[in-house]
Amino acid sequence: MEHEPGTVLYDPATDRVGEYQDRSGPYAMLRPVGGGREWQADPAGLRPATERERLRAGVRAANARARTDGPFMLGLRRPPRPVEDCPECDGLASRRAKARAAHDYSAETDADVLLRAHLRERHPEA
Incomplete structure (x- = not known):
């Protein structure tokens, strides 16, 4: 099954939720919600993320931003x-x-x- 870029999928092999980016050979490339390092996944094992999984991934991304993008970080980058x-x-x-x-x-x-x-x-x- 081919997915549209940006589709939020669950990867059971890694127990992670990510946004579909593209294909790389036989693999699907996923990126964590909110950005981060991509990983390869078996496309046959992927499924659309549930609402709960999507919410958890969004909260995880928001928490990561809060830790790294707060007022104390201004001027460092x-x-x-x-x-x-x-x-x-x-x-x-x-x-x-x-x-x-x-x-x-x-x-x-x-x-x-x-x-x-x-x-x-x-x-x-x-």
């Missing part, structure tokens, strides 16, 4: 600043903002890494 009038900078900054709004901190970090690389390559003076 400064996101790169896009250069004005650069469409690629604007696109990456927008991607970062959307990921943050969706509480997908893995995708937010990816956007920051891509923006920093772009700044080094295209705007070394910035």
